[in-house]
Amino acid sequence: TLRSVVIGCGHSLPERVLTNAELSTMVDTSDEWIIERTGIRRRHIAAKEETTSVLATRAARAALASAGLSGPDIDLIIVATATPDYTFPAVATQVQAALGSHTGAAFDMQAVCSGFVYALTTADKFLAAGAARRALVIGAETFSRILDWTDRTTCVLFGDGAGAVVLEARRGDGELTDRGVLSTHLRADGRHLDKLFVDGGPSATATTGHLRMEGKEVFRHAVTCLAETIEETFRLTGVTADQIDWFVPHQANRRIIDATARKLGIDASRVVVTVEDHGNTSAASIPLALATACADGRIKPGQLVLIEAMGGGFTWGSALIRW
Numbered sequence: 001t002l003r004s005v006v007i008g009c010g011h012s013l014p015e016r017v018l019t020n021a022e023l024s025t026m027v028d029t030s031d032e033w034i035i036e037r038t039g040i041r042r043r044h045i046a047a048k049e050e051t052t053s054v055l056a057t058r059a060a061r062a063a064l065a066s067a068g069l070s071g072p073d074i075d076l077i078i079v080a081t082a083t084p085d086y087t088f089p090a091v092a093t094q095v096q097a098a099l100g101s102h103t104g105a106a107f108d109m110q111a112v113c114s115g116f117v118y119a120l121t122t123a124d125k126f127l128a129a130g131a132a133r134r135a136l137v138i139g140a141e142t143f144s145r146i147l148d149w150t151d152r153t154t155c156v157l158f159g160d161g162a163g164a165v166v167l168e169a170r171r172g173d174g175e176l177t178d179r180g181v182l183s184t185h186l187r188a189d190g191r192h193l194d195k196l197f198v199d200g201g202p203s204a205t206a207t208t209g210h211l212r213m214e215g216k217e218v219f220r221h222a223v224t225c226l227a228e229t230i231e232e233t234f235r236l237t238g239v240t241a242d243q244i245d246w247f248v249p250h251q252a253n254r255r256i257i258d259a260t261a262r263k264l265g266i267d268a269s270r271v272v273v274t275v276e277d278h279g280n281t282s283a284a285s286i287p288l289a290l291a292t293a294c295a296d297g298r299i300k301p302g303q304l305v306l307i308e309a310m311g312g313g314f315t316w317g318s319a320l321i322r323w
């Protein structure tokens, strides 16, 4: 069997940092409220020229460098994003051009905050089927562009950034001890558009629109849906919570992360949390957290890593990876 092995990761964050203190001069909020309800202390905000494709390309270059590869070594690029530079073409094609990689396929995936899990799952299917050899899977967002900066219930929650991993198809025995993506689970329930959406788009309004969210409703669904998909992962693979070396959840809110880990029985010492410094970067949050925990030496080859995310749609999913 062919397994998709993670052979590199990297990230990119805009230089500009927006603190809670600065936000509280813009809307009626406070550092205490934001930390207590979300765990967020600061977030990065992209400058005008730091578009999603620019951040995605920087993260991709970092991931390629860590794998000792360059653009032409890649034959599949998937960018998970809900904030592309343009309505079309896909950000992935811009990244491809910037990296000097002109063969293979490149496309974007739109599953909002679950985008990285959807993109990783898709890339894994390509590699496992022998349809590509090496894939760049990127999560990149500039949510600052679609926030209503007068709405304190949403503008304090999000940030900009990008993260990327390089996957390579390698032969394995199909064992749980083999390196690679071991198991992926995707779900969606399209009845919940009104709870989390952007009120603009090319076809409905011919505008870009702003993010709208019923935070309490999203919170309630998130914990239930995430626990359900992870329990399915455990059931189908036979892996148990105590075998997970690192739990790397989508970084939306500290309380959702803590509640999910507690529900699953994963100790807080094995949870990677970056929401403090990054805010919710949607599809970028998991690869940003993975790159952070690889760079600081927490995640090591051979370890068992569990990722999960939930986002607009609703969409949600999880993946188990032997790093």
Ligand code: ACO
Pocket: 028, 029, 030, 033, 034, 037, 038, 112, 113, 152, 153, 154, 156, 196, 213, 215, 216, 217, 218, 219, 222, 252, 253, 256, 280, 282, 310, 311, 312
């Ligand atoms: N500063 C100060 N007060 C605020 C702020 C703010 N930034 N935002 C809201 N409030 C007020 C509200 O107006 C409300 O006041 P009221 O009681 O006078 O009406 C009060 O604080 C409590 O508001 P709630 O919405 O009940 O607060 P809650 O504890 O639910 O926290 C939050 C809100 C943080 C949005 C929470 O519901 C949450 O995290 N939800 C999940 C959102 C999320 O993670 N979304 C992303 C997941 S999917 C994805 O990543 C796209």
